[in-house]
Amino acid sequence: MVSVRVLLVGAGGMGRAHLRNLLALRDAVIVGIVDPSSEAIAATRQLSQELQSTPGFATLESALETIEADAAVIVTPHAQHFQQGQLCLQRGLHVLMEKPFVSGSSNARALIELAQQVGRHLAVSYQRRLQGPYVYLKDLIESGELGEIRYATAYQAQSWLESQRGTWRQNRELSCGGQLNDSGSHLVDVMLWLIGSKPKAVFGHIDNRGTEVDIDSALTIRFEHDVICTLNVVGSASIGWWEDVAIHGTNGTALYRNGELWVARGLHSELRPVTVEELPATTNPDENFVDLVLGRIDTPAAAAESGYQVARLTEAAWESNAKRQWIAF
Structure with a gap:
């Protein structure tokens, strides 16, 4: 792998902050943007000319059915993190989760165990x-x-x-x-x-x-x-x-x-x-995550x-x- 194909899940203010970090990395490529708000996706595309042709999706399920990605950066309301993390890991994606990870320690442990089972990296954006x-x-x-x-x-x-x-x-x-x-x-x-x-x-x-x-x-x-x-x-x-x-x-x-x-x-x-x-x-969690997926570091x-x-x-x-x-x- 020479670059990481990233799916951005959540195009709000923090999603755009992650996106700015990723756009600054030569070995990260944004292959899709997920958000139920078409206005949020449109605002996100204004960050860079290279995002004009990046497909947008109203749901994570439709994105995962349509595009090929190596990793997901999840930046949505906290209650949605657990299910979205499950879907991405089950499809073989590495996951960087915005804080505070997922709702509750029992869900946190379950998602950690799932990541171990499927052999994918799971990190939290504690910058x-x-x-x-x-x-x-x-x-x-x-x-x-x-x-x-x-x-x-x-x-x-x-x-x-x-x-x-x-x-x-x-x-x-x-x-x-x-x-x-x-x-x-x-x-x-x-x-x-x-x-x-x-x-x-x-x-x-x-x-x-x-x-x-x-x-x-x-x-x-x-x-x-x-x-x-x-x-x-x-x-x-x-x-x-x-x-x-x-x-x-x-x-x-x-x-x-x-x-x-x-x-x-x-x-x-x-x-x-x-x-x-x-x-x-x-540095920042997005750069650290890309280095992790590319094998440059062993742990996030x-x-x-x-x-x-x-x-x-x-x-x-x-x-x-x-x-x-x-x-x-």
Whole structure:
């Protein structure tokens, strides 16, 4: 295989973001676009002249019956991911799934097992694992320079309550959850990835702010090796976006502040900024996925197992909020 024939499933805003990434790759070819909205497909075709002749389909089934593809990138409402993933894997396609993977940990495990049975790659689009500051932070933790990790905290704020009001993202039937299951899913994943040990229990306090789904979430997580983590997702914020992560070890501290990284190496040492030149290059899940399908790498940045782990923790947080008690893993 010299290039990957990609079927894009979902031509909304995030679908077009994936498409821009794919169009920048010389070894990816878009062979079909699936969306029930003809207007969305038309808008997608405006991204590039080479898409003018790309066939559009109202349903995934009609696309799979008509074209030949090697892989699918699924960027649809969350409730549709599981069935669409099944259809693509059963037709022999590799699958890159937009977060938060699929609805629920049981569906996540079932889809992972199906991918293993048919021998196809299944990855999740958790892009922070490919962003320079976070890759630097992961390498720093694994190098042992910060010592034994004792405490980690993460904070994400977004005007999600107002910006997504009236959309499918605040419709529980389609979204399968709120801000914690949407943008917050990235934060949950990156903390599980950075800390690297298994969570033992979670306590969650969540407020829907009068909607069908969770908007504001405050979680405390106990990990193995006595690591404490707090995770805060604020969907009712007035600002467009902010994200913080702090890692405290026995011999150092690292602070990520909305795109900038600061590190203190050693006890009682000062925080110093990490320059752009020191950071690893940032890539994206689409490029990573194409490299995976072409055999250039053996594993994706975020395998489907990471989606399963995020789903488990999210479900435990919801259960904790409902029962007002710690939920053990």
